[in-house]
Amino acid sequence: MTTTDTPSAIASTGYRLRLPGPTEVPERVRQAMARVMVNHRGPECRTAIGEAEEMIRPILGTTNRILFFASSGTGVMEAALVNVAGPGHRILVVEHGQFGERFTTIAKAMNITVDTVAIEWGQAIDVAAVEARLREHAYRAVVVVHNESSTGIVADLAALGALVRDRPTLLIADSVSGLGGIAMRQDEWGVDIVVSASQKALMCPPGLALASVSAKAWRVIGQDEQRSAFYWDFRRALKSAEQNETAFTAPVSLIYGLREALTMMHEEGFANVLARHKKLSAALRAGGAALGLADFCRDEPRSNTVVVFKVPDGLEGGAIVRQLYQDHRTVIAGARNRLSGRVIRFGTMGALSAGTILTDLLHLEDALTKFGLPIEPGAGLKAATEYLAATA
Template structure:
């Protein structure tokens, strides 16, 4: 998270219904639209990403409706769990973790049943695979079926063209590539999705009501108490993205994640992804059979104060994950690889000194 964002959040607290906050909400909405690739109104909620995942379903899926969830990692499975908790009928298309989504399999299921929505995770941070939203959007464009996408870990670091690709609802949150603390979530809703929402098939919703949120955002407010400091922070992070140029932001994320992958390969770590497209905001490495992922995570923190992630799912102990989002630079990646090299050497892996940073530097030089 940038220092500028921290400073923006430290401003004097203002009335969440006052003119200062309304100005901040209006400017934030205006700046995030091109990041989403949309002309839609943007709905803001005091929430984590999981909250707006649930909101996307509670606003669109009525009693007796059926949805198709694409599961290609932990957060696709979370969407299924949310839907089942809401007593929604759920079918799934399961993809092996680390492989690209089989769009043909999704199309085949759409021919078998009439679904209210196809639900997918844009950037599956548990595996490092990105969904082909353009291909999925093409499948539902001429169907009544909606396309709902979770881009919590993608938005701001991976391209999103909501309107062009036909994504009906995009949900995201502040704490990933948008470079803010957690607690602010958002939803962008297409005209097609609004027509479904306005049918009101007896859905029970209050806090998450998109209709209520839309009426408020048209007045540059939120329906309920806004997380004022987070809105100030997001306005500042979006200002920074526009100053850099959003195409440059995307290119930087892609370049740095590629450099980390190149360095990890040189250190003997295989990319967990067997297929593309690969994420620009998270890099997932397989852990060598002689090691355990949690031990690598702990060593990096205890000896270098470098914080990375393992896995809290079926991949526990088998992968390590590096976030490559936000205000990272080439120096960040090279430092990470120095620390990783030290850690792997400490556990007895035979590594040529400096090989990881060297491979990353060569990748960065080749891309200039």
């Protein structure tokens, strides 16, 4: 760690983490994670796991047991597949962005037969196309990203769930960048496996992941006693979850952090949390439009946890990212995929307020002006402020 990257230096220079994950960690969560380390099999940790599970169930919209893992989001994406499919099984992956493609890559590495429904990035999922593919094959699972943070499009899980409800096919959803900022009604919508992680709308550092598994999915998992899984074995994880433990060493500090973050969300009221995310992401889009930045998404439903702007002709996204960091210590994302240079992305998830969005727009206007864009001074702030006032 260099001197300029120490926590005190970051605080004094106004470092602003505005990525679509990891996101800013609230002080209450940081303090909770700083508690004394305890036995990961002891009563203190079991209590924290049990309380976190109870508080996250309504956010998932489920009565399922919740399985916790020390992992990134990609780890539980793999776990979702390895527990229900393997060589000889066929799955259907909906690819509407970078992380749908990642699911395909994971599945191929596991020698699962993969078919895809490729959606043009920035457009809504074609549910009818998925239904047509389901008539062609008996798939083990339909796999989709709930909130595609590379494009800003949200999957219609209710419609996809309706397609498989009366089929043996499972519905698997990655909600790493959605859970906590976008509605999830797992049981109502018929989503069989939901996986997520700590570092986005759940307001914690990276390193804690979770899975929620339906009764339908448990029946599939139970059919194959020879499943090639050890660390990711949901059956082993469930036995531990029934004791309010994890199968292997729990990330104790992250569990404490998640419990505190969930406490904060319930204090605010989860309906209010969702409304805040929706309002602030829309305000950022309104302000961006006034600065000449078009929304990359061409269809609804748009994300409430990430805003993706097209980069104006003649500019390169990475240059905007670097300018914001250089001048304002504001850290946003470009793209590390086929959209490289063409988009910039802001996280609108977790511990953010109207002030966060207005500061984003102030810094963004300054950066774009330096690149020579003809911008009316204060246009972004004005548009966002008017939107916030109209929706107060």
